[in-house]
Amino acid sequence: MTIARLIAAFLASFLFVSVAHAASVTSPDGKIVVTVDVDGEGVPYYTVDHDGKHVLLKSQLGFDFTDENPMRRGFKVVGETTDSADTRWEQPWGERQWIADNHNELAVTFEQGDADHRRFTMRVRAFDDGIGFRLEFPGRANKPVTRIAQELTEFNLAEDGTAWSIPGGDWNRYEYIYSKTPISALSQVHTPVTMKLADGTYLSFHEAALVDYSGYRLWRVDGLRFRTELAPSSRGAKVVRTGAFHTPWRTVLIADSPRGLFESNIELNLNEPNKLGDVSWVHPQKFIGIWWDMHLNHWTWNSGPNHGATTEHTKEYIDFAAKHGFRGVLVEGWNKGWDGVWFGNGREFSFTEAYPDYDLKAVTDYARKKGVHIIGHDETGGNIANFEAQMDASFAMDQKLGIEAVKTGYVADAGGLISCNADIHDPCKGEVFEWHDGQRSAQHHIAVALDAAKYHVSIDAHEPIKDTGLRRTYPNLVAREGARGAEYDAWGVPKNPPSHVPTLVFTRLLSGPMDYTPGVLSLVGRDNTPIPSTIARQLAYYVVIYSPLQMAADTIENLAKYPKELAFIEQVPVDWSQSLLLDGKIGEYAVIARKDRNSDAWYIGGVTDSTPRAPAVSLDFLDPGRTYTAKIWRDGDGADGLGSQDAKHRIAIETRTVKEGDTLAIPMAAAGGYAVAIVPAKK
Missing domain, CATH: 3.20.20.70 (Aldolase class I)
Structure with missing residues (x-):
């Protein structure tokens, strides 16, 4: 064979273009579009658009292995299937009783043009509030064990913006204070990592159904191009699997506001049923x-x-x-x-x-x-x-x-x-x-x-x-x-800052419940060091920070000193039928309403950073035509979560009659908050 023919054969193996046109899937509301294809070198990739704008530019897919050639280029599309779902299912317990699962699905199969003709499938599900995708491997009789050195899934952002993140792979696991930085300044961070693009689009990157696989950290390769960096293993290969398998779902929440992130159920929907x-x-x-x-x-x-x-x-x-x-x-x-x-x-x-x-x-x-x-x-x-x-x-x-x-x-x-x-x-x-x-x-x-x-x-x-x-x-x-919980308020240097919980709501808590261990009513840590919080803020945590196991963390001697505040902790539920973000800005404040699963009562919790504020929130979620009694535990006059112990413990407890459509604008002191119990009035 001549040299020219050898070169032609090589190019035919690695530089051919897909025989199929680009495949795409659209969210049920038509706002999100995911496109999947291969480029001129046969490298699989995908893109994501939202509201007609690019969110993720061409983002490559692939794998490196410890004992076989990479799966990076030389692919063609050999199969394409679609599906959809519009169902709902019930949580046995949770922040919401009923979860709607409405998505459109696209599965694209790629085949590599080498001697082994290796294949993998990208399965994408497009929801109204984001996407999830995973990469699926068929079993191979000639090589039953797959040893992954690195997964090369990319997230190539269309524009810069702001990110809230913690470092990935450092000694203290996930227990760090979140940093607010430009997206382009990130290095390696844990997920969930939340971003706000320059055009106002909110994103959160994470994963769902992490089963028999290595968790990934989001690693900035260059510019705004990120990649999955799998956690290491003592075996060399970061993932070892036998037979057919798939990766966890890689998830990207996409929303116009923080509320869209808070109320997403994508990661739950991408897990298998009970x-x-x-x-x-x-x-x-x-x-x-x-x-x-x-x-x-x-x-x-x-x-x-x-x-x-x-x-x-x-x-x-x-x-x-x-x-x-x-x-x-x-x-x-x-x-x-x-x-x-x-x-x-x-x-x-x-x-x-x-x-x-x-x-x-x-x-x-x-x-x-x-x-x-x-x-x-x-x-x-x-x-x-x-x-x-x-x-x-x-x-x-x-x-x-x-x-x-x-x-x-x-x-x-x-x-x-x-x-x-x-x-x-x-x-x-x-x-x-x-x-x-x-x-x-x-x-x-x-x-x-x-x-x-x-x-x-x-x-x-x-x-x-x-x-x-x-x-x-x-x-x-x-x-x-x-994540960094309340024990850091005992001995941490520094203690959790006032911005910590308003950040957790839109980062760590997007992934699921957190046992933060709230309820330190004494507001002092080790050696009587002050905790940056008001006493009303400690009550707000029971609504703001979701967990089906909620601790009243202080000593029983201290809890007994605050009977009026303890009364709220005794009353507030831990299992909910609905959860709503009424208002909030990442790292600044959050006001959350939740409905008791076992009654018609609602509870509201609000927290703020070091800036006092009183955001007005509507009670439009209440049943029309009903009258409710709202009992409010709020920061009292002169309260200051960064001030003296007296100022931290100033609290006002009051009762109002409210109805659907009313507005509450309850003041929060610096590092403060409030809690509200809204119960239907007795007839």
């Missing part, structure tokens, strides 16, 4: 706990003279819970293993053996008689191998004792999860270290959910992998942390 069957044993609830005293250094997790988890202390908390209507009492530090260095270690933790001064059976028996349930605590110190070896016995013990929920913990550096040098169900053959957001961690969290479900135990994971909507598939994954 696999656990009857989950009536999952109980959304409020709880108190042996916790804040440890963060204040008054008590200790480890054994000794100041040990917090004693039988005596726990019974006192049970009595308080019974008196004030709290279903749960969290007990941390009850089990052996806390003595010594456990951070990023966890080798000595037992999840069935209590310290001698904590009588587990006596405590759970006492709680049962009082109508209270103990919430267990299984801190692993990041040692998932040790926990997996014991978790079945631990959850079986929990069920026997009537412990219906367990708070798990993974306190270690981001790359410090201790795993076995073997598959998840094999005996440990030596320790290796994995990342909190890697494939091994994704496998672990689902294994925990499934094992706990066998014993009707719900999970509240702290220092977890990020939330990607898996609570739809495994409804016992009721809550998780995965």
Whole structure:
């Protein structure tokens, strides 16, 4: 064969153009258009338009592997299918009872022109408020195991703007204060990452259904071109899969306002339906706990003279819970293993053996008689191998004792999860270290959910992998942390700033519930250091920060000092039929309304940053023709969340009669807020 023919054959293999025209899918309202094709070098790509404007320019797709050639170019389109859905489904618990799933779908199959003719399919779903897509691989008889070195999915933004983000892949996992920067100044950030383009379009990048795959961080390659950067693995390959598989859904929320982001259900809709069957044993609830005293250094997790988890202390908390209507009492530090260095270690933790001064059976028996349930605590110190070896016995013990929920913990550096040098169900053959957001961690969290479900135990994971909507598939994954919570108000330097929660609403909380642990009514941390908050703001958190497990985090002695404020915490629900953003700006303020799932009552929470404000919000969501009584807990005259303790605790409690269409403009002090209970008037 001549050199000319060799060159021609090479070009024919790698530089041909697709035999099919570009395929596209449009959202049901016609505003979002996703186009999929290959370029002149056979590189698969997609684009996204919104309201006739470019949002994502040509964004490439592809993969690098550890043991085979890349899948980057030389592709053609060999198949195209379409579908649509317009249904709704019910959450067993949640921020909304009913979820509408209305989307149009396009699936485009690409084939590479090499000797193996490798294929993958891009499946896109276009909703009115954004898109989700995943890449699907067929099984290969000649190569059953796929080892992904890197996923090359791009997000090539059409224009610059503002981003709210936390660093990705750093030591402290997801527990950072959000930064507000130009989009073009980002480096590697965790998702969800929220953006506002120069033309006013709001975007949020995340993923859904992270199952047996590595989580991704959004990495800016250059300019406004971003790429999925998969979390590392000890195995070299970041993802190892056998047979046919698909990536998680890559999601992009697209909206004209922050409200469009807040009210999106895309990530839930992209998860599989409930696999656990009857989950009536999952109980959304409020709880108190042996916790804040440890963060204040008054008590200790480890054994000794100041040990917090004693039988005596726990019974006192049970009595308080019974008196004030709290279903749960969290007990941390009850089990052996806390003595010594456990951070990023966890080798000595037992999840069935209590310290001698904590009588587990006596405590759970006492709680049962009082109508209270103990919430267990299984801190692993990041040692998932040790926990997996014991978790079945631990959850079986929990069920026997009537412990219906367990708070798990993974306190270690981001790359410090201790795993076995073997598959998840094999005996440990030596320790290796994995990342909190890697494939091994994704496998672990689902294994925990499934094992706990066998014993009707719900999970509240702290220092977890990020939330990607898996609570739809495994409804016992009721809550998780995965962000900077209230413990930083005890000892953090700095403490959570006033802008933190108004930012979380439009970033981390877009991915799902967060156990922020609110309700520190004393407003002081360790060594009496002041917390930037008013007391009314602490009440607002119960509406603003969604979680089906809500803690009144302060000590019972402090909670008892504020009976009028505690009354709101006792009253506010944790399970909702509707959730609405009434007004808000990212990082500045948020006003949220939620309707109780079990009554016709509504609750409103408002928080602001360091700027006092009184946004006017309409009550147009109330039933027409009905009269309601609104009880308001607001910042009092002279209140200041950045001022003295007296100024922080100034509160006004008042009652108004309201109806549909009325307007509320309740003033919020600096670092302040308010809470409102709106109950139908008695006839």
